[in-house]
Amino acid sequence: MPHAAFDFETVLDRRVVPGEKWDRYAGRDVLPMWVADMDFAAPPCVVEALQQRLDHRVFGYTDAWPSLKNAIVDAMARDYAWAVDPSWIIFLPGMVAGFNVACRLAGDVGDGVITAAPVYPPMLAAASHHDRSLQRVDLVPGADGAYGWDLDALAAVATGRSRLFLLCNPHNPVGRVYTRGELEALADFAEARDLLICSDEIHCGLVLEPHARHLPIATLGPEVARRTITLMAPSKTWNIPGLYCAFAIIPAPELRSRYRRAMRGIVPHVNIFGMVAAEAAYRDGEPWRLALIDILRGHRDRVLACLGAFPELTVVSPEATYLAWIDCRRMMATRGIDDPVGFFEAAGVGLSDGRPFGAPGFVRLNFGCPRSTLEEGLARIARALA
Ligand SMILES: Cc1ncc(COP(=O)(O)O)c(C=O)c1O
Structure with missing residues (x-):
């Protein structure tokens, strides 16, 4: 057992x-x-790492350190055969901040953010926080009850002003782990309209179905990776959401610097304990x-x-x-x-x-x-x- x-x-x-x-x-x-x-x-392993850090008793300003980034890099290689360079990782005090930053950098006021409902409520709210317009498409239940994409409906919500495709995979609340075929269709859609993709993959460690495998959309190929901001966190999988540590993986240098610029002065650093816990979780969890x-x-x-x-x-x-x-x-x-x-x-x-x-x-x-x-x-x- x-x-x-x-x-x-x-x-x-x-x-x-x-x-x-x-x-x-x-x-x-x-x-x-x-x-x-x-x-x-x-x-x-997470509690022990936190206790050890707590015992030090000095909690000064601390940026993400090499062994923390390496724990994530190793986990991406182990779990998804994804070769991530440590420089692609940007730490965030939460996923919600992460996809809001993506809305902020995508296009201008009035431009469109596409997302599929039903979905985690802050994903529906994010566009309006940045004076973008929400372009909502509905997932549709199939004969077996499992939800899927209506690609015609998706195409119908897109306009010449669509700039960002906000994806949730695995999907909260419908629990889908999108297949390679589904993700390829979504990536093609984004490419045809030159959309940025922001993929919230916070639930990727919680795949229950033995036949299902989580596939980060950015791993479909370099064309997809260069337009994608992948957001992940240890918080759901290892049950540490109150420690508020998440990260973006952004392979494209230009997109990464735009992302950093959009964070500037607004998004705070991550709490030391969040980072300590993240390292332990990805390395030993x-x-x-x-x-x-x-x-x-x-x-x-x-x-x-x-x-x-x-x-x-x-x-x-x-x-x-x-x-x-x-x-x-x-x-x-x-x-x-x-x-x-x-x-x-x-x-x-x-x-x-x-x-x-x-x-x-x-x-x-x-x-x-x-x-x-x-x-x-x-x-x-x-x-x-x-
Ligand atoms: C899809 C999704 N994204 C983000 C979050 C929350 O992320 P955070 O607390 O790191 O902002 C949740 C929490 O339920 C979620 O389900």
Whole structure:
């Protein structure tokens, strides 16, 4: 059993420290299964590295150091056969900052940013922060429920003023890991219209489906790489989002300097602890990650088996992430409900609302928690639906 060495069972009381996920329902008997962080302790290798750095007791200004960059370079080579030069890496205090910088440098006021919905809400909001216009295309569910691209619809939203294609892969919330064929079609689309690509790949370490492989879009070839800003972070995979360390990989020198210029004076340095944790995670965190994947795959299957028994709900099986995307529209129509999140909160489970993702009538369930917590959440949902 690969996970015997790690503890994914102990329920840690997160209410004893401040935190978004559990604070939302303070004083209420509602299990929080909403925002995308997990209820597991960070990997031992990460905690030990942080403790060692903490013991030094001096926390001065610190730029990214060579062994940190090398840990990322080695991980890209190991996981994606991607030969990244350390000079291509720009550290960021978060992914959201990273794709906002991309919007800022892409074209001028009024130009277009294309993205596919439903999607992580800050990706829908980013264009307007920089007076760009959002050009939204909708992903479409296929016969098997898995979402995919409508390339005609994508072509239809593009205009002569489109400048940036904001991609989420693996995709939050629909859990897709896009195939080489799909990514090639998207890259062709970007090339035909001379668009920059900003690819948010924060969930790349969380591929659950054995047949699926994450492919950074920039690895399709030099033509794609030269127009692409790839954003990654250790935060989702190793459950350290509060440490706020992310990075952009930008192979093209000119695009990289434009990116640095757009960050200037606005984007702060990354916290030392975020960088220490990132180095430990990329260098030593693989056994923990593999064990986690095993656990999450089991949790996903349990969610599908349990909620799949209720024809009022349609649950998308995520190929990646610890997030299940649930279509509640039939349930709403049958029961005359207009607020599915409120319905599940009344049942004692806190889910994410689909509306800010661009999909009213949907909810998102986070199954990144110990099995006992998951079982309790599913039992509450089942009781409410029975
Ligand atoms: C697709 C995606 N991008 C970015 C983030 C957040 O990144 P950060 O906290 O580093 O800004 C999330 C968090 O859920 C996400 O799902």
